[in-house]
Amino acid sequence: xxxxxxxxxxxxxxxxxxxxxxxxxxxxxxxxxxxxxxxxxxxxxxxxxxxxxxxxxxxxxxxxxxxxxxxxxxxxxxxxxxxxxxxxxxxxxxxxxxxxxxxxxxxxxxxxxxxxxxxxxxxxxxxxxxxxxxxxxxxxxxxxxxxxxxxxxxxxxxxxxxxxxxxxxxxxxxxxxxxxxxxxxxxxxxxxxxxxxxxxxxxxxxxxxxxxxxxxxxxxxxxxxxxxxxxxxxxxxxxxxxxxxxxxxxxxxxxxxxxxxxxxxxxxxxxxxxxxxxxxxxxxxxxxxxxxxxxxxxxxxxxxxxxxxxxxxxxxxxxxxxxxxxxxxxxxxx
Amino acid sequence: xxxxxxxxxxxxxxxxxxxxxxxxxxxxxxxxxxxxxxxxxxxxxxxxxxxxxxxxxxxxxxxxxxxxxxxxxxxxxxxxxxxxxxxxxxxxxxxxxxxxxxxxxxxxxxx
Numbered sequence: 001x002x003x004x005x006x007x008x009x010x011x012x013x014x015x016x017x018x019x020x021x022x023x024x025x026x027x028x029x030x031x032x033x034x035x036x037x038x039x040x041x042x043x044x045x046x047x048x049x050x051x052x053x054x055x056x057x058x059x060x061x062x063x064x065x066x067x068x069x070x071x072x073x074x075x076x077x078x079x080x081x082x083x084x085x086x087x088x089x090x091x092x093x094x095x096x097x098x099x100x101x102x103x104x105x106x107x108x109x110x111x112x113x114x115x116x117x118x119x120x121x122x123x124x125x126x127x128x129x130x131x132x133x134x135x136x137x138x139x140x141x142x143x144x145x146x147x148x149x150x151x152x153x154x155x156x157x158x159x160x161x162x163x164x165x166x167x168x169x170x171x172x173x174x175x176x177x178x179x180x181x182x183x184x185x186x187x188x189x190x191x192x193x194x195x196x197x198x199x200x201x202x203x204x205x206x207x208x209x210x211x212x213x214x215x216x217x218x219x220x221x222x223x224x225x226x227x228x229x230x231x232x233x234x235x236x237x238x239x240x241x242x243x244x245x246x247x248x249x250x251x252x253x254x255x256x257x258x259x260x261x262x263x264x265x266x267x268x269x270x271x272x273x274x275x276x277x278x279x280x281x282x283x284x285x286x287x288x289x290x291x292x293x294x295x296x297x298x299x300x301x302x303x304x305x306x307x308x309x310x311x312x313x314x315x316x317x318x319x320x321x322x323x324x325x326x327x328x329x330x331x332x333x334x
Numbered sequence: 335x336x337x338x339x340x341x342x343x344x345x346x347x348x349x350x351x352x353x354x355x356x357x358x359x360x361x362x363x364x365x366x367x368x369x370x371x372x373x374x375x376x377x378x379x380x381x382x383x384x385x386x387x388x389x390x391x392x393x394x395x396x397x398x399x400x401x402x403x404x405x406x407x408x409x410x411x412x413x414x415x416x417x418x419x420x421x422x423x424x425x426x427x428x429x430x431x432x433x434x435x436x437x438x439x440x441x442x443x444x445x
Contacts, residue, residue: 035360035381038404042361043377054377061378068345068382 008058008098010040013051016058019091021066032065118167121188122160128191130155141195219246221266228290236264337374345383347426348372350392350411350419357410359398360384384409392418 014036021029040051047054055061097103127143130152143152172178223231233253236244243264252261341348352358352366364380387393392415398406411419 032382032385035384035407038359038400038406039361039377039381041403056376056378061376064376064378065382068342068379069385070382 008051010037010044010051012098013040013055013058013061016091016095017062017065019087020059020062022087024071028071032069032071114167115164118164119160120192121167121185122163123156124188124192124195125163125184126152126156126159127195129159131195141192220268221246223266224288226291228288230267230287232267234266235262236266341372341375342379344426345375345379346387347419347422348375349380349383349387350415350422353393353409353411354416354419357408359406359408363409387415390418391415 014033017036018029018033021032024032043051043054052058056064098107124141127141130143143149166181172181221234221236223234225231238244243262245263246268252263253265254261348367348370349363352363352370358366360381361377363384364375364377367375367380384393388395388409392412393409394412395407395409398408400406
């Protein structure tokens, strides 16, 4: 009768017959279907999984049942409304999917994953609630270990428990509650992805500086004067007067007046170009070709920069303690 | 000629006839019909007929709990059903005789 006969389960069969009778009032429909579970169980045990071969497709069964019970083909042959149409599409699509063996195996396996989903749902909702309303610091899908965990952990336990409880109740008969659960599920998925894509914020560091583009891999800077001689103890600032602190190492120098430390001092290589050369590392040139006399800089740098730590009355960049052109090895302080 | 089409008109009678002597649940009744030689009837048709006869007041029903598997709904004939069965039986006999005469011996009918 039906070429695409395969091991459709009694429950699936029942669901599809029910769907085909969905235009009937609920009580009438359930009355019609009253005997079907027992019947399907009998046929299943007798024929070992060839329900459709014996009974025809669920839709054919429903049509036959309808006709013989004197109900008529269908009161509302085409249920109106977008939802009904969407439901029919989904039913047709899922019937087609059921023809794919791999999908059937997945469907059989999927219910075992449900408890995992319930736990995840509770966890994600608790995490979102804490980070939105409780100021919980998160990094990705895990909370930061700090005092706010005292709020997060009990809430997570409570919400996971509630989520599993709701999940175990199975399909909600009340349509509004069912819609509520659908809504929560969609919200959970959205929150999951937005939390998962949340950039962990670093506590220390490089605030105010972006190291994208060609400078992303730069970890040190060698400066040369117009004569082509290497400079040491150079302090770098951007156009706003913020110190330029490259990633890739933590290197500071004390200010001469003891008011703090500078992180934007280059070169960082503790012993300068020659040191790197001796160790076979990539080496910057010991000297570079001098520039022709003239205005080499097209624009003026900021007239003065604010020294990085502490206020300085001087408009000039303050020198680091050992900044001497003749001393090749300024000792870094760590 | 397709038996399925013929059956549609007389399925009520057939179902009433197989529950006349003993109550039965749906699948039980399907089996009895098959055993009696009515093999072309679909399960759904039997269930639908049972429901229609029940709604018309020709059958009574009761649920028997089952230790294993779902509960079973048993159907039994009542007085109204018996009356219906008698009437239908008469109608059927008359009809069958007429049809039998018509198709088997066309010459006799004229004489």
